[in-house]
Amino acid sequence: PQPPLGKGGLKIVADPNVPATKPGELGSFKGGLKALPLAIAAQLADRLKLNWHLTRLDRTDRETYIAVFSTPDGQQEVEARTVVLTTPAYIAAELLQPLQPSVSSALQAFTYPAVACVVLAYPLSDVNGKLVGFGNLIPRGQGIRTLGTIWTSSLFPNRAPAGWQTLSSYIGGATDSEIGNLDAEQIVGEVHRDLSRILLKPGAAQPKVLAVNVWKRAIPQYNLGHFDRLEQIENGLKSLPGMYLCSNYVGGVALGDCVRRGFERAQSVREYLQNQQSDSRSI
Ligand SMILES: Cc1cc2nc3c(=O)[nH]c(=O)nc-3n(C[C@H](O)[C@H](O)[C@H](O)COP(=O)(O)OP(=O)(O)OC[C@H]3O[C@@H](n4cnc5c(N)ncnc54)[C@H](O)[C@@H]3O)c2cc1C
Structure with missing residues (x-):
């Protein structure tokens, strides 16, 4: 089928069955972005x-x-x-x-610096307070290597079983190209250490590791x-x-x-x- 383009220019036709979102509001698919x-x-x-x-x-x-x-x-x-x-x-x-x-x-x-995405799950009992919101970005200069964390299971339904918190963290980027040379276990170690300083209670157990994806050449x-x-x-x-x-x-x-x-x-x-x-x- 032809792409939904109008005669005179760009026209994207929205499916009426898809719920409308307000500008700036986040949305995703029930089964994930795939x-x-x-x-x-x-x-x-x-x-x-x-x-x-x-x-x-x-x-x-x-x-x-x-x-x-x-x-x-x-x-x-x-x-x-x-x-x-x-x-x-x-x-x-x-x-x-x-x-x-x-x-x-x-x-x-x-140039495309390396970035890793690390998806970890923690029991809610290890999380310091209730995470309500999108997530947190960490300014460089705070002595924390992780760039930021999306509070995935707070944002969208069905991203974690009851009693668990899923966190998707990003690490690497233009100021930390070294990340592309670490193995998955080392990267998880770095992220867990950072999360322990920001979002977790002291002595939080090691997380369940759901995914570690390393893009050696990530974003231009x-x-x-x-x-x-x-x-x-x-x-x-x-x-x-x-x-x-x-x-x-x-x-x-x-x-x-x-x-x-x-x-x-x-x-x-x-x-x-x-x-x-x-x-x-x-x-
Ligand atoms: C870690 C990470 C986190 C991100 N987070 C977000 C986010 O939260 N929100 C957001 O909006 N965007 C985000 N982005 C950005 C967004 O995902 C990318 O900009 C977008 O996916 C790029 O799409 P693309 O089709 O241009 O390129 P790509 O998705 O890189 O596709 C390029 C394709 O070309 C194929 N290819 C390469 N060489 C050949 C060849 N010789 N022959 C045939 N095929 C070839 C590759 O296999 C690949 O499938 C993120 C990106 C990264 C890496």
Whole structure:
């Protein structure tokens, strides 16, 4: 099905069965955030290809691209008039190097420090007081390594059994790249020590460890010079018509920004293809 775009611009049609939220109010899915990619995958059905690894992009003299994928069934090639690269910048940089080196070098300059997400559960009897709210952020300079903690089971229902508190903590980032070199046990040790100083009663027992995910290259940093590099990229892409970048180093990292950007790119692709069709009709 066509994406829900209006004729004149971006139009996202809300499902009337989904409860409306107020601006700034947090929402999630009953079964967790994975509900979103699973629903998209169900809509795409067999058009979705998993474990297809894009290894090369070539430009043809027919104004198309050949995308070469390594797949579980061997190498596959797809010819397309448009390509939307949704990979992190450092991957897009490798893929675009042979086609447009100036775009590639600008993309290469974006940095992605390591971040770990640690989900721990504690008996409520070990928590110091009742946690009501979103969570806590910890300013650098307090001598606490953890960046912040989301009080997951206080925020959303069914995130912990009765009598338990689930806490999702983030650690690492631009001022602590060392975190990418620690193993899961060491990272849990760091977070538990910090939580013991902030949210837990003295002598709290070791937590149940529900998840430790380490992103060695997590979130692109919008450092000084970021927007000059984006301009360099935009200029360089003019020599590659039909090539689009759509990732969190352009226009915001939050999930909502990613969804909005996806719709906007879909609109750009549609307009490009429509213009190409009308050009070929006039020839
Ligand atoms: C630890 C952490 C916590 C965050 N917390 C929040 C939060 O609380 N709220 C919020 O709004 N946002 C949060 N974000 C930000 C948000 O999750 C990201 O900005 C967003 O998911 C990025 O989406 P994306 O599609 O641009 O990139 P990604 O999700 O990184 O997707 C890129 C995809 O490209 C694929 N890929 C890479 N190379 C190739 C290749 N050669 N061929 C084929 N595929 C390839 C990868 O497998 C990956 O699936 C967080 C991010 C991190 C890392």
